[in-house]
Amino acid sequence: MGSKRKQKWTAPALVAASALVASALTASPETVFVREQAGTIWQDGLFIGDGATGAMAYAPAHLEWTINRNDVLDSRVFSCEYTPHAEVMACVATNAGHSVAFLRAEKQRTKGFPDGGSMLTASLSAAILHVRFWSGVGWSMPSIPATRQELDTRTGELSAKMTSPFLTPEALSFIERSRDVMVVDIGDPNAPNRLAVIQLxxxxxxxxxxSGFAWTIKDGVVGFAQRLPGGETYAVAMSAPATPVAHGRTASVRASGRKTLFLAVRTTRDADDPVAAAFDAVKAAEKDGFDRVRADNRAWWKDFWMRGARAYFDSDPAVDTQWNYALYALAAQFGASPMPALNGLIYGPIDGANAGVGSHCYVHDQNVQIPMMPFFPLNHAEFIKPFIRTYQDAMPEIERRTMEKFGVKGAYLPLNMNQFGFEHPVADYRYTLCGGAYSGLVLAQAWWYTGDEAVLREIYPLLKKFILFYTETMTRDADGTYHFIWSVPPEIFTGSKDDTTAIACLKPCLETAVEAATRxxxxxxxxxxxxxxxxxxxxFAKHSEGGWWCGPEIPDDHYMYGGHLFYPFFPSEADTDIEVAKKTLDYAWKYAVEISYETPEPHPVHDWSALYLGMATTRIHGGVKGWEALKDFQDGFAKPNGxxxxxxxxxxxxxxxxxLANVKKAPKLLRRNYHGKLTEWGRRGPNDLTYNPDAKALVAPVIEGGAAFLMLSSEALLQSWGGEIRLFPSVPEKFTGKFENFRARGGYVVSAEMKNGKLVDYSIKGGKADDKVMVTCPMDPSFVAQIF
Known part of the structure; x- marks a missing residue:
């Protein structure tokens, strides 16, 4: 990391060591996420997890947890008669619009799949745990108590308290990481012998x-095994504090008094006999006991918050609480291979006809990569490990498929890939080839923010495999310029050599590989x-209006998604030209197809677009405009459950x-489609306006949204792109808040405090002894820029 240096601007010190410990570990209103009335469905539940297993907790009447695991999934993929790469390139060469619409004719489905084959990419939940504190159901059930939930982000513990004059049961639940065991401690402090009906x-x-399902009951543990559609098996085991009774797919236990339930999920990725592995995990946790398992869980979270970043948005408690919960929830979904996919671990069954939500796959145009981004500036580069391990585990199939499809070495990442590395055919979307470059960029970011050679050594082997695919398929002009494989920029289905998305992400991959090989x-x-x-x-291709463009072979008047135009600026930082970024931002707001004009002010209709446009606004304008981009994101996409x-x-x-009157005010959008025809595009969103006050609670979440919020909110406090460390660059006037242990590019560790719009203290440590970096505070005009 180089020599440790510290720059302080004014006294007093940012925070004393004892206060630092207290602020990191003590529960406060901002670090405890409270639901005065618990949600009644998993979409509105609070989340607990350990990076492999996760659960959504809610209270339809009783207490309930939907339990998920990153490797419980339908691993089948559709058989597909793929058009050979040479034929695709020949069709593109004779296709005036460079469109891949013809690939829609590729056959995806084959005979032989069972019912449900159309749901291959839908999520699959492992188990549901019900706990009710009364025996009657239906007309004989009691008046249902109110349920209040508190999720302490500093300990990962979720408490649920049911209240009524005579029913006051409670439950404390968490998932302990080292054991990968879920713990639920239940009882009624006012009725020590309260009955609990526990159902798995x-x-x-x-x-x-x-036919692939079976119960096992032995030694005070009840569990089941289930064969998955792809042939793997998973098992769930749970403590049985009394004799269980199994009927169909549900086992019930009736017990009185305080009880601690231990629950484990295991798959054939864990052990040849997942039933035995799940039972052993439960018995081991029972032997250790509740207090020891709880202490280990608390120790992990204590270490997490002590080592990593902390932020305090005193001027906006809603952002403060959201930031803590978002970072907690993101960390609770990462830790093991396979890493989480688009749904993260925050999913569940919808109904009998829709047993899951799409998609359990890794979508490589951005959905895999966005969740990783906040870990590095927030000083948690350790989460690069499950990211790397996931691709290493799948690498034999990835490399086989790369050779089969393109006839080259290296690692091509399909647009849609499952946890075993198998490609899901997506017809005309499969020629979006930025995936390896974008995942390689994530590896590069881990190096940017740590400056740690151990991290560089860890990322380098995988980074080389991603790069190799692009160097094996590149060509070179007579003037010496290299050109990269023909590819479709995300979601426009018309392609180009030197697709801006791909080459923007690839450039820092190459730069990082050069650094590694040289060192x-x-x-x-x-x-x-x-x-x-x-x-x-x-x-990088430019549009006639001066901003970045999709690719050099894509017509100026083609339709586009504005968020994707910013890849050179963010996340790759391969081109930080502010003037080009301004022109791109202006053009995107006017003409991007993912902008809705239904509201008085236009808004992006997807979280990822709001991220890219918001990050551009934050970095270009900062201040009030940047803060408004953050608040707009929170208002539009945040659910009541965090x-x-x-x-x-x-x-x-x-x-x-x-x-509709608002829509009519929008600039007319006449753009070329993927068939090469000029078409007028609508300016409405996908029915995102509603009168239903429960609409936010009802919709299913995605993992990338929390990461996007963390990026926008954290960059309001600290930015370090373009060789400059900017303190509080995107906060409103008279802002009060502070941050601790953030990372800046170059391996710097930065902390700072602002009160009423004035920078009162900051500290910078780390970096290399011979490095020089500019330090500024754009929102405090009294601060004089300094060279550190």
Missing amino acids: ARPEDHRLED FKCDAQELALWKDVLAHYPA VFSHNPIILTKMTREEA
Whole structure:
């Protein structure tokens, strides 16, 4: 990391050591997420997790947990008669619009799949746990108590308290990481002998065959095994404090008094006999006891918050609480291979016809990569490990598929890939080839923010495999410029060589590989090639209005998604030209197809677009405009339970006529489609306006939304792109708050405090002894820029 240096601007010190410990570990209103009335469905539940297993906790009447695991899934993929790569390129060459629409004719389905084959990419939940504190159901049930939930982000513990004059049961639940065991401690402090009816159920899912299902009851543990559609098996085991009775897919236990339940999920990825592994995990946890398991869980979370970043948005408690919960929830979904997919671990069954939500796959145009981004500036680069391990585990199939499809070495990442590395065919979307470059960029970011050679050594082997695919498929002009494989920028289905998305992400991959090979004195031949490629790199395509564009072979008047135009600026930082970024931002707001004009002010209709446009606004303008981008994101996508939806849910009192009047004010959008025809595009969103006050609670969440919020809110406090450390660059006037242990590019550890818009203290540590970096505070005009 180099020599440790510290720069302080004014006294007093940012925070004393004892206060630092207290602020990191003590529960406060901002670090405890409270639901005065618990949600009644999993979509509105609070989340607990350990990076492998997760649960959504809610209270339909009783207490309930939907339990998920990253490797409980339908691993089948559709058989597909793929058009050979050479034929695709030949069709593109004779296709005036460079469109891949013809690939829609590829056959995806084959005979032989059971019912539910159309749901191959839908999530699959492992189990549901019900606990009710009365025996009657239906007409004989009591008046249902109110349920209040508190999730302490500093300990990962969720308490649920049911209240009524005579029913006051409580439950404390968490999932301990080292054991991968869920703990639920139940009882009624005012009725020590309160009855509890405990039910463990396999969720209804028509993809799962009853012939592959069986209960096991022994030694005070009840569990089931279920064969998955792809042939793997998973098992769930739970403590049985009394004799269980199994009927169909549900086992019930009736017990009185305080009880501690231990529950474990295991798969054939864990052990040849997942039933035995799940039972052993439960018995081991029972032997250790509740207090020891709880202490270990608390110790992990204590270490997490002590080592990593902390933020305090005193001027906006809603952002403060959201930031703590978002970071907690993100960390609670990462830790093991396979890493979480688009749904994270925050999913569940919808109904009998829809047993899961899409998609359990890794979607490589951005959905895999966005959740990783906040870990690095927030000082948690350790989460690069499950990211790397996931691809290493799948690498044999990835490399086999790369050779089969393209005839080259290296690692091509399909647009849609399951946890075993198998490609899900997506017809005309499968030629979006930025995936390896984008995942390689994530590896590069881990190095940017740590400056740690151990991290560089860890990421380098995988980074080389991603790079190799692009160097094996590149060509070179007579003038010496290299050009990269023809690819479709995300979601427009018309392609180009030197697709801006791909080459923007690839450039920092090459730069990081050069750094690694130079430091480690290895791979001399590859090093020479990488340097030559960087010296003769293709320019990023520009639109006629001056901003970045999709690719050099894509017509100026083609439709586009504005968020994807910013990849050179963010996340790759391969081109930080502010003037080009401004022109791109202006163009995107006017003409991007993912912008809705139904509301008085236009808004993006997807969380990822709101991230890219918001990050551009935060970095270009900062201040009030940047803060408004953060608040707009929170208002549009945050759910009442602290997670985020993919599309905005906008509560409104506008009439249909008023919304359409807003749409009519939008600039006319006449753009070329993927068939090469000029078409007028609508300016409405995907029905994101509603009168339903419960709409936000009802929609299913995605993992990337929390990560996007963390990026926007954290960059309001600290930015370090373009060789400059900016303190509080995107906060409103008279802002009060502070941050601790953030990371800046170059391996710096930065802390700072602002009161009423004035920077009162900051500290910078780390970096290399010979590095120089500019330190500014854009929102405090009294601060004089300094060289550190």
